[in-house]
Amino acid sequence: MKFLEMLRAAQERNGSMLCVGLDPEPRRFPAALRGDATRIGEFCARIVDATADLVIAYKPQIAYFAAHRAEDQLERLIAHIRKVAPHVPVILDAKRGDIGATAEQYAIEAFERYGADAVTLSPFMGFDSVEPYLKHEGKGAFLLCRTSNPGGDDLQNQRLASIEGSPLLYEHVARLAQGPWNLNGQLGLVVGATYPNEIERVRAIAPTLPLLIPGVGAQGGDAVATVRAGWRPDAPIVVNSSRAILYASSGDDYAQAARREAEKTRALLASARP
């Protein structure tokens, strides 16, 4: 199934806009696993088991595996998601961005090695750094547009004199993704939940693209304002929460606590739907 269809189906089936971000930090694991980098995959798998009927997607962040030499655990984790939640798409958060020949290698890594359904990408190097991913039929790619971190302003909020209408850089990225770059309807955008008015702005420019919205939960984004700004019946929003769910409890009940937190966030998001 194509990524976008898969996303719509998961949204429908689980009644959810919530994406659980898998950013495992061994030092924050419950006592029985704490500090044990060989059990990263196991920790995440228990979170998946507890939330598989509550989410629109899972988003493993590859850095948290790579720092611990745990690529094999990431492979097995994604295979586990396939088994227990075959209807839930996996977005590999990697934010790659490189020239065409290298992008081809990264696309193989994301889609063939890990079997992800979509990937996050940086648009900084332009269209030929994005195109190789689009050659993987049915796969999705979310371009960084307006990110939720403090430094997101540094470049993304600069106004471009050289483009008609003098858009901000992130608005220009949104236009490119909605228009000329989106060859086969595979693109989406990453827009931080910390800036609901900018989600609204991106939505006006890119009405049909799926939006991946990190920053709810530990990062402090307003879940309700996020949904009001971004929700469209036909273009899913994927609202990510990582730490607030993964580390909802530091005890042995961490998976149940994650489920409760995920249920709460899912309901909060649903209540905000216009």
Added chain:
Amino acid sequence: MKFLEMLRAAQERNGSMLCVGLDPEPRRFPAALRGDATRIGEFCARIVDATADLVIAYKPQIAYFAAHRAEDQLERLIAHIRKVAPHVPVILDAKRGDIGATAEQYAIEAFERYGADAVTLSPFMGFDSVEPYLKHEGKGAFLLCRTSNPGGDDLQNQRLASIEGSPLLYEHVARLAQGPWNLNGQLGLVVGATYPNEIERVRAIAPTLPLLIPGVGAQGGDAVATVRAGWRPDAPIVVNSSRAILYASSGDDYAQAARREAEKTRALLASARP
């Protein structure tokens, strides 16, 4: 030793501005190794053995290892470089760019796991996506500024209305790297060899930063014009060639052929020094 000192020392010792990019593609290997992803590290190690006295740096591109599940081979390759060429710095070409907490993980991957001396980064997410790397004392970080690929124009060449003097986006990045972002003198810039006049422009803005300049060789950049535009006595330029050297011969003499090509390129670069 700090990265910048290491770079200067290697430049001096090997009389070189040439960086050999390690972008191994098994399908392009000589017949005895062709298509064998378990011998990626071995192929690269033979290139290193043949060129260790000719280069200012090595630049392994992580995507070419990750696509083949060959992170362990990359670890061993960098350890091999340490052994046969302890004076030559290793720049891990990864072009990472993510929020602070994730950047910390990527920095651990690059500097602790792989033991690289420097890394390439994307500036798209702003200063707090760069800062965690700078906390690793003595390590270097090259920010993408003006890249050598066709799509490099798409964002990097946009003129910014909101900044004094209306710089292009890549000029703005160069200013940030030369100035406020360069807390401890660890930053450098990536500027493609395909645009010598833009190297000149970056040099005017960032006179003291090391420049990593890909695009010579297979990508067609003009080596002589590159050196004329970028060379400074105190701020090394690191001129990268990958494919032209790695695949100089498709026969069993590939390492010797790589050496000849590296010698030729080193001499060409040296001859262009003002």
